[in-house]
Amino acid sequence: xxxxxxxxxxxxxxxxxxxxxxxxxxxxxxxxxxxxxxxxxxxxxxxxxxxxxxxxxxxxxxxxxxxxxxxxxxxxxxxxxxxxxxxxxxxxxxxxxxxxxxxxxxxxxxxxxxxxxxxxxxxxxxxxxxxxxxxxxxxxxxxxxxxxxxxxxxxxxxxxxxxxxxxxxxxxxxxxxxxxxxxxxxxxxxxxxxxxxxxxxxxxxxxxxxxxxxxxxxxxxxxxxxxxxxxxxxxxxxxxxxxxxxxxxxxxxxxxxxxxxxxxxxxxxxxxxxxxxxxxxxxxxxxxxxxxxxxxxxxxxxxxxxxxxxxxxxxxxxxxxxxxxxx
Numbered sequence: 001x002x003x004x005x006x007x008x009x010x011x012x013x014x015x016x017x018x019x020x021x022x023x024x025x026x027x028x029x030x031x032x033x034x035x036x037x038x039x040x041x042x043x044x045x046x047x048x049x050x051x052x053x054x055x056x057x058x059x060x061x062x063x064x065x066x067x068x069x070x071x072x073x074x075x076x077x078x079x080x081x082x083x084x085x086x087x088x089x090x091x092x093x094x095x096x097x098x099x100x101x102x103x104x105x106x107x108x109x110x111x112x113x114x115x116x117x118x119x120x121x122x123x124x125x126x127x128x129x130x131x132x133x134x135x136x137x138x139x140x141x142x143x144x145x146x147x148x149x150x151x152x153x154x155x156x157x158x159x160x161x162x163x164x165x166x167x168x169x170x171x172x173x174x175x176x177x178x179x180x181x182x183x184x185x186x187x188x189x190x191x192x193x194x195x196x197x198x199x200x201x202x203x204x205x206x207x208x209x210x211x212x213x214x215x216x217x218x219x220x221x222x223x224x225x226x227x228x229x230x231x232x233x234x235x236x237x238x239x240x241x242x243x244x245x246x247x248x249x250x251x252x253x254x255x256x257x258x259x260x261x262x263x264x265x266x267x268x269x270x271x272x273x274x275x276x277x278x279x280x281x282x283x284x285x286x287x288x289x290x291x292x293x294x295x296x297x298x299x300x301x302x303x304x305x306x307x308x309x310x311x312x313x314x315x316x317x318x319x320x321x322x323x324x325x326x327x
Contacts, residue, residue: 067095181253
């Protein structure tokens with residue numbers, strides 16, 4: 001899809017706003033970076049050919065502006081040393097950042113606006129838009145509210161996607177589930193960045209396949225005429241998103257498991273792993289109907305010359321975990 005010149009401008013300001021937040025040394029400049037990020041992403045959501053995009057942009061604006069208002073109010077109280085409990089201010093700041101991320105219990109807007117946007121915008125929302133709030137949370141003192149959000153996010157992320165037919169909503173609930181894992185490893189700076197990088201790369205490949213085949217709902221999976229190699233790659237991508245070993249999607253969860261075991265958080269870890277198994281259920285539900293349906297062109301290599309390099313690349317990426325372990 002060819003982007004307009006104005007879209008390139010907003011993509012540039014989106015990139016600059018995140019860099020501004022990451023390089024800030026005070027609360028106000030961080031808040032300014034988050035605001036610029038919001039105002040850069042809203043024009044990207046809007047699309048004349050998709051009438052629902054304006055509704056998505058309005059929902060995103062209301063949620064983000066509300067969380068920014070709470071954040072700014074708490075920042076002003078901290079700077080002016082207002083006589084309110086400092087721990088309460090930290091909790092409210094965490095509330096505002098979790099609202100920006102779409103973490104549970106502030107999650108309802110995320111699958112809703114994803115169902116009204118294009119896959120390319122969903123990809124940005126699930127990856128790049130998480131960086132700045134997660135960075136701020138990682139630099140704050142760890143609060144009990146984060147633990148509650150982790151439990152809610154992994155549970156709602158695994159249960160919410162079971163009864164959905166929209167692929168964009170399913171990926172939205174999957175993002176909430178992965179966000180719970182990101183928050184769990186957020187105490188260690190380098191590790192959450194590794195998790196987010198691998199997750200972003202998987203989302204990029206997944207969304208690229210959805211864009212190529214124009215897939216938006218589960219029943220469309222049966223209508224797309226894929227050969228066996230493409231089906232196999234899609235199947236591996238789904239299992240990798242669920243974190244099934246020995247695929248590459250297991251690596252970030254493995255890192256999180258090791259980190260939480262070192263911190264002796266065994267009960268929460270057990271709950272997160274059980275919820276992660278439930279997410280595999282709706283990933284498999286997406287692919288089961290495709291594999292069980294009869295396909296007239298049932299050949300391994302059919303005339304898809306343009307897609308062959310991309311298919312081999314996806315296969316190589318998903319099966320790269322054993323190679324990483326050897327190295």
